[in-house]
Amino acid sequence: MAETPLIQVRTLHKRFGRQVVLHGLSLDIRRDEIMAVVGRSGSGKSVFLKHLIGLMRPDSGQVLVDGEDIHRGGSRTLARIRERFGMLFQGGALFDSLTVEDNIAFPLRERTRMSATQIQTVVAETLKNVGLEGVEGKLPDELSGGMRKRVALARALAMHPEIILFDEPTTGLDPILVRAIHRLIADTQARFHYTAVIVSHELPEIFDIATRVAMLHNGAILEVDTAAHFQHSSNPAVQQFIAGRLEGPLTPT
Amino acid sequence: MARRTPPRWEARNSSTNIVPFALGRIGALVLHLLSFLGRVGLFLVQALGLVFVPPLKIQRILRQMHFIGARSLLVIALTGLFTGMVLGLQGYYTLTRFGSEAYLGPAVAISLITELGPVLSALMVTGRAGSAIAAEIGIMRITEQIDALEVMALNPIRYLVVPNIVAGLIVMPLLGALFAVIGIYGGYLIGVQLLGVSSGTYFGSMRDFVGMTDIRNGLYKSLSFGLLITFLCCFKGYHTGPGAEGVSKATTEAVVLSSVAVLVLDYFLNSVLL
Numbered sequence: 001m002a003e004t005p006l007i008q009v010r011t012l013h014k015r016f017g018r019q020v021v022l023h024g025l026s027l028d029i030r031r032d033e034i035m036a037v038v039g040r041s042g043s044g045k046s047v048f049l050k051h052l053i054g055l056m057r058p059d060s061g062q063v064l065v066d067g068e069d070i071h072r073g074g075s076r077t078l079a080r081i082r083e084r085f086g087m088l089f090q091g092g093a094l095f096d097s098l099t100v101e102d103n104i105a106f107p108l109r110e111r112t113r114m115s116a117t118q119i120q121t122v123v124a125e126t127l128k129n130v131g132l133e134g135v136e137g138k139l140p141d142e143l144s145g146g147m148r149k150r151v152a153l154a155r156a157l158a159m160h161p162e163i164i165l166f167d168e169p170t171t172g173l174d175p176i177l178v179r180a181i182h183r184l185i186a187d188t189q190a191r192f193h194y195t196a197v198i199v200s201h202e203l204p205e206i207f208d209i210a211t212r213v214a215m216l217h218n219g220a221i222l223e224v225d226t227a228a229h230f231q232h233s234s235n236p237a238v239q240q241f242i243a244g245r246l247e248g249p250l251t252p253t
Numbered sequence: 254m255a256r257r258t259p260p261r262w263e264a265r266n267s268s269t270n271i272v273p274f275a276l277g278r279i280g281a282l283v284l285h286l287l288s289f290l291g292r293v294g295l296f297l298v299q300a301l302g303l304v305f306v307p308p309l310k311i312q313r314i315l316r317q318m319h320f321i322g323a324r325s326l327l328v329i330a331l332t333g334l335f336t337g338m339v340l341g342l343q344g345y346y347t348l349t350r351f352g353s354e355a356y357l358g359p360a361v362a363i364s365l366i367t368e369l370g371p372v373l374s375a376l377m378v379t380g381r382a383g384s385a386i387a388a389e390i391g392i393m394r395i396t397e398q399i400d401a402l403e404v405m406a407l408n409p410i411r412y413l414v415v416p417n418i419v420a421g422l423i424v425m426p427l428l429g430a431l432f433a434v435i436g437i438y439g440g441y442l443i444g445v446q447l448l449g450v451s452s453g454t455y456f457g458s459m460r461d462f463v464g465m466t467d468i469r470n471g472l473y474k475s476l477s478f479g480l481l482i483t484f485l486c487c488f489k490g491y492h493t494g495p496g497a498e499g500v501s502k503a504t505t506e507a508v509v510l511s512s513v514a515v516l517v518l519d520y521f522l523n524s525v526l527l
Contacts (some may be wrong), residue, residue, distance in 0.1 A: 055400050082406040093397040107405045159405075 002069065006031045006163065006195050006229070012061035014044075014219075021047050022058070022136060023219030029150070034189055034196040036206045036227070039216035040250065045199040046090070048216065049165050052197065053085050054078045065163075083111070086156030086164040088195075090171060092148040094140040094155070100127075101136035104155045126154040129191075145176040150184070157188060166198040166217055170205075182209050203242055207231055215241065217250075231247055283385025296488050300414045313416035319383040321417070321483070326431070328377050333432035336369055337361060337439025344440070345448050352442075353396030358455040359462035361440035362433070366463065366471045370433035371425075372519050375478035378428060378510040383486040386417055387507035390490030391500040399491070414487040418480060426472050433471065470526045476516050477522060485511045 005028035014022040021044040028036050039045050050056040056068045060160030063070050070081050094103050104123045108114055110231055114122070127133060130150040138146055149169060171186065178203050182202070186209040189196050193214040200206045205225040207213065214224035215238055223230065223238050233239060340361045348354045390413055393399050402409040437459075444450045489507035493499045 050400075053404055057402060079406040082404060085404060087401070087404040089397045089401060091396055093401040095393075095398055095401075096396075107407075110407055111405065 003031065005029055006065075006066060007052060007197075008062075008063065008064040009048075009052070010062040012048070012058045012063070014047060014051065014056065014058050021219055022051070022061075025061070025216070025220050027214055027221050027224065028116070029195060029197060030212075031195055032193050032213040034186070034198065034209055036210035036213045036218055037197065037199045038201070038213060038241070039202060039222075041201075044153065044219050045216050046167055049087075049167050049199050052165060053082060053087060061093065083159075084162045086159060086161035088149070088152050088164065088166045088169050089158050090156070090167045092140070092152040094148060094152055096140050099136065100138050100140070100143070100151050103151060104158050106160050107155070111199075113207075117135045122158060123154075124179070126158045127151075129157065129188060131180075132153045146173055146181070149181055153181075153184065153188070160192060161194060163195045163197070166196060166200075168199055168201060170200065170202050175191065178205055182206070185209060254305050285513045292492075293488060296410075296414075296491070297484060300410055300418055300484065300487070303408070303411050303415045304419060309419065310412060310416050310491070313412065314419045317416045317420035318382055318424050320385070321378060321420050322428060325374075325381050325424075325428060327380055328381055329374050329432050330343060330435050331364075332373060332377055333370070333435035334439040334441065336432075336509040337365065337371060337436030337441075338443045340364055340369075340436065341440035341443030354450055355458055357440070357450050358457070359457035361444070362463050363435040363467055364439075364460045365436040367467050367474075368471075368519075368523075370436065371471050371474035371478055374428045374432040375425065375475070375482060375515045376512055379482050379486070379508055379515065383482050383511050384504050384508050386483065386519070387486040387490035388500055388504045390414075390487055391493035391503045393498075394491065394493045395495060395499060398468050408484065409491075414484075414491065417483040417487050421479035421483030422476060423479075425482075426475040429454075429471060429475035429478075469502050473526065476523055477518060481518060482511045485514060486501055490508070 007029040009025060009027045009029075012022045012025040013020075025044075025048060027035075037045050038046065047056060051058055054063070058073060065081050065084070068077070068081065070078055083187060094100075095106065098106065101120075101123050105119050108119045108122060123136065124133075127136070130153050132147060132150050132154070135143065135147065135151070140151070143151065153169070166185065170181050174182065182205060185198070186195060188194075198206065198210070207230070210227045212224060213227050213230040215222045215230075217237065223233055223235050225233065230238070231242065237249045240250050330419055341357065342359045344357050345354055348360065390399075393413065399409045399413070402412060441452070441455055445452045445455050487506040489503045489510065493503040
């Protein structure tokens with residue numbers, strides 16, 4: 001029998017006013033895989049990601065982590081489940097009044113009983129893991145976009161979570177940095193064996209690191225397959241999306 | 254909300270049409286107001302609950318005390334001084350008509366201690382610190398820093414709201430008292446130094462007429478305002494709408510709502526305390 005998926009998403013529905021964003025979305029995410037979620041702008045990818053970690057509540061449907069409904073047991077259960085997660089936000093979401101060191105140390109200070117020296121060692125180590133050194137004393141505003149993403153990844157990695165969610169981790173970066181961040185995700189994933197869910201617009205670069213790719217369209221999963229199969233999908237909408245063609249079943253609105 | 258197409262029997266007669274429509278509008282307004290009050294209430298219960306549940310973020314509380322309190326000192330001193338001077342001047346001319354300028358001291362002191370000190374310092378703090386609190390939390394909301402706290406399994410209210418409320422509760426009574434003291438000195442400058450009331454009368458009659466009750470009432474007011482302002486500004490910032498426009502709207506609303514709420518609450522406190 002196949003292993004139970006780590007995260008099971010069951011027929012999520014979500015609407016904001018009259019706008020339906022998620023319309024019966026179901027998806028299984030397996031342990032240790034890198035799942036890339038692609039789709040057009042405004043297809044609900046970020047909203048989907050926020051549902052995985054309970055930042056948004058679905059109108060109906062469930063998110064199960066290891067078989068446990070994240071919204072079933074109230075705020076304590078949710079907090080306990082969240083401890084297994086890390087998240088890298090679109091803009092990094094670094095605390096702008098804190099230095100790089102304090103940003104990475106923040107969850108360690110608040111959630112663990114580590115001593116100040118231990119925390120300092122972990123911070124230095126995690127920064128090294130993401131290829132940054134000597135920036136501990138800087139404020140987020142003093143860093144470039146790429147560096148900020150690295151610091152945000154370091155902050156997510158510092159707690160060694162089982163699952164890391166990436167909300168468009170490479171948006172606004174140049175092509176070389178895009179590949180560098182992708183490489184960093186792949187390397188750290190191979191080292192720490194976390195499960196990654198990446199919402200991304202970077203096609204075809206994302207195929208290099210994704211184990212599987214899911215395409216979101218009209219609030220539901222249109223197709224999900226291994227990266228190799230996905231690229232050669234027979235679905236005309238998927239092909240149109242990968243090639244970025246104007247003609248096809250997807251209309252450019 | 255989508256407006257319902259009226260049923261046929263309504264459409265026949267336009268005068269019967271307007272009543273359900275108006276009722277619908279009023280109903281929607283009431284529901285909106287109730288849901289707003291409900292959200293405010295829940296947020297307040299949650300925040301106040303966390304004030305009493307350790308760990309308190311002492312460093313953040315001290316930082317906010319410095320921001321709300323220490324950095325408001327100049328503005329409080331200036332407004333206090335001039336308010337006292339105006340009271341001295343106005344009070345003197347009003348009291349001379351009744352030949353009772355000997356009571357200038359207590360008149361100035363009681364107005365400042367029970368009313369103007371707490372209220373005006375609360376309004377000044379709203380303008381200076383309340384707007385900044387709302388904007389800071391609002392920016393944290395739109396840049397997903399609040400979400401980041403939640404994702405870390407930490408309660409954002411504990412980190413962002415509780416320190417402001419505790420700081421407000423500690424600092425507002427001190428600022429209100431300072432306002433009153435400086436104001437009384439301002440009244441002395443005008444009444445005694447400029448207009449010639451004797452210094453002994455100014456302070457002596459103050460000791461006779463100003464009671465502990467006045468000081469206690471002023472303190473209660475300051476405490477209530479400290480809670481009210483910090484809470485409302487945090488609430489508005491925490492529920493900011495998207496983008497720069499959302500933050501600017503939240504900031505404006507925070508200041509307007511807090512200022513109005515201070516004056517309304519002041520009336521009700523007066524009617525209970527006096």
